[in-house]
Amino acid sequence: QVQLLQSGAEVKKPGASVKVSCKASGYIFADNANHWVRQAPGQGLEWVGWINNADGDTRYSPKLQGRLTITRDTSATTGYLELSGLTPEDTATYYCATNAFDLWGQGTLVRVSS
């Protein structure tokens, strides 16, 4: 079954870090790339970053550069998004998607609250 399965919801305090996983199955993970997209409650879609799973090359939103790290483990066919220095403005549902956006994970809600 072709799918992206993300880790569960997280609640973090301001200043903390969060790491969200995205496990791919049913296709050749290393031949593809993944995007990460987030959506704050009631707001629009925001592109977060991208990783080429073949060589680990990454691109990050300038807005999040410096706090964001996207990695992958090809043996585990899993991608990871790590965001540090969390603020309440980072509260959102985080999605992973394939390079053509034809397959999406179910989303991971990250809530930042003191």
Next chain:
Amino acid sequence: SYELTQPSSVSVSPGQTARITCSGDVLAKKYVRWFQQKSGQAPVVVIYKDSERPSGIPERFSGSSSGTTVTLTISGARAEDEADYYCYSAADNTLGFFGGGTRLTVL
């Protein structure tokens, strides 16, 4: 700058044609994808490369491009088409960006 501008809302009656525009300087040389997002669900691509329709997307969805504006057209809109629609493009360095989204109301 990489900015895509969409109307915040569009409203049509069932059976009418809905048109949603997306404007930005980068669109003169970059393709757009259109996403449909229904409440509580992940987005779905309805148009890619400005005017290509993925398999499984109804023929009433079409896309066109002129200069720095692309348009998503839904011919004969149905109640089930009510959703938020986003345009998306990418810069030369693969940085992506979405438009602000358009709420389509069909009633």
